[in-house]
Amino acid sequence: MHVVVVGATGNHGSSLVRRLSRDPGIDAITGIARRLPALELDKVTWRTADIARDDLVPLFEGAGAVVHLGWLIQPGRDEDTTHAVNVEGSRRVFEAAARAGVPRVVYASSVGAYSPGPKDRRVDESWPTDGIPTSFYSRHKAAVERIIDSFEAAHPDVNVIRMRPGLVFKREAATQIRRLFVGPFLPSPLVRRALVPVVPDLPRLRFQAVHTEDLAEAYRLAIVREEASGAYNVAAEPVLDPRQLGRELGAARMPVHGGLLRALAGATYRLRLQPTEPGWLDLALGVPIMDTSRAERELGWEPRRTAIEAFQELFDGMREGAGYDTPPLDPQTSGPLRVRELLTGVGQTSK
Numbered sequence: 001m002h003v004v005v006v007g008a009t010g011n012h013g014s015s016l017v018r019r020l021s022r023d024p025g026i027d028a029i030t031g032i033a034r035r036l037p038a039l040e041l042d043k044v045t046w047r048t049a050d051i052a053r054d055d056l057v058p059l060f061e062g063a064g065a066v067v068h069l070g071w072l073i074q075p076g077r078d079e080d081t082t083h084a085v086n087v088e089g090s091r092r093v094f095e096a097a098a099r100a101g102v103p104r105v106v107y108a109s110s111v112g113a114y115s116p117g118p119k120d121r122r123v124d125e126s127w128p129t130d131g132i133p134t135s136f137y138s139r140h141k142a143a144v145e146r147i148i149d150s151f152e153a154a155h156p157d158v159n160v161i162r163m164r165p166g167l168v169f170k171r172e173a174a175t176q177i178r179r180l181f182v183g184p185f186l187p188s189p190l191v192r193r194a195l196v197p198v199v200p201d202l203p204r205l206r207f208q209a210v211h212t213e214d215l216a217e218a219y220r221l222a223i224v225r226e227e228a229s230g231a232y233n234v235a236a237e238p239v240l241d242p243r244q245l246g247r248e249l250g251a252a253r254m255p256v257h258g259g260l261l262r263a264l265a266g267a268t269y270r271l272r273l274q275p276t277e278p279g280w281l282d283l284a285l286g287v288p289i290m291d292t293s294r295a296e297r298e299l300g301w302e303p304r305r306t307a308i309e310a311f312q313e314l315f316d317g318m319r320e321g322a323g324y325d326t327p328p329l330d331p332q333t334s335g336p337l338r339v340r341e342l343l344t345g346v347g348q349t350s351k
Helices: 011-021 079-099 136-154 171-182 212-224 242-249 258-270 279-286 293-299 307-320 336-344
Strands: 002-006 028-033 044-048 065-068 104-108 159-165 167-169 198-201 207-211 230-234 236-240 252-255
Touching: 002 011, 011 028, 011 171, 011 212, 065 079, 065 212, 079 104, 079 136, 104 212, 136 159, 136 279, 159 212, 167 171, 167 212, 167 307, 171 307, 198 242, 207 212, 207 307, 212 230, 212 293, 230 293, 236 242, 236 307, 242 252, 242 307, 258 279
Parallel strands: 002 028, 002 065, 028 044, 065 104, 104 159, 159 230, 167 207, 198 252
Antiparallel strands: 207 236
16 A cells, blocks of 8 residues: 655654554555655655645555645744645645545544533543634634535545544654744753642643554554544543642642633743743643543554653653654754744744
8 A cells, every 4th residue: 555644754744654664564655744854764755745735636646545644833823824734735635635536534633623521521533523712723623624524525435534632742752842832941951850840730631642653553553444434532541630740740739720820821922932822721621531442442553652651751852852853853943052943933933
């Protein structure tokens, strides 16, 4: 099988192409990204494309599956740009796959597509996917879910699979995640367990995570298993909450009002001290806890790492300035003393 991976150099994609290259049933992989990496992998051919404007049909022709991972988190201050890639770009990927005669499309949706839901019980893939209105990321994920609904009705011959993971962590993604969500002003040596005195304790601060390598295996199974279809929640145990995080970091739990925390996030965002707009907090507090039994039952998926282990890797990787040899993950992208982040503006760069 020939597999095309759109967004092949980021957190998800870099693990997926490595996993596919080791699968004897995969003959060839085309990795598509905005910028070519220096990375060389067996069976992988790299191509550049912008999903918002380039002709994608020639890149998809002859593929047995297209995996769509392309997405912009930044520039969070420019929703016209992120919408053009995330929503309209996704529409163009699906339409190009249909015109190229691709029989299977696997799309990276997210827990962020879900409407507000419970934190004290789990919901399956039938929970509404109307998003969290105050989060641009969630609005975009929900909009693409509606695009897929229409696409499936118009193209019943294309098998569309929606993967809905929780937070996705690995050591090699630490620099990118720090750049996208924390910004340039946090010194890496300060990211130590002993230097985290407290964690905020909010009743709805409960979320799920999965190691990127385990998520890559879920994608691989969705690609190669003919019976795979529909949506799959993907996350590892345990659910992370202030108690778990406090124990892991050796930090005390500090009760805090959600409104105060959101105001602090909004103030630091407006002052350009960090790039995470307050809608991300609304997203974290709003989305439900997912039931992952369908992926386990129908795909035979089982994570090898716990959610705590995935978080530990990310935390330690941020202290080490860890990265990977692809442009989105490469620590050199930030420049000496993170000067490129500062010059492009906190919350502005799309790199």
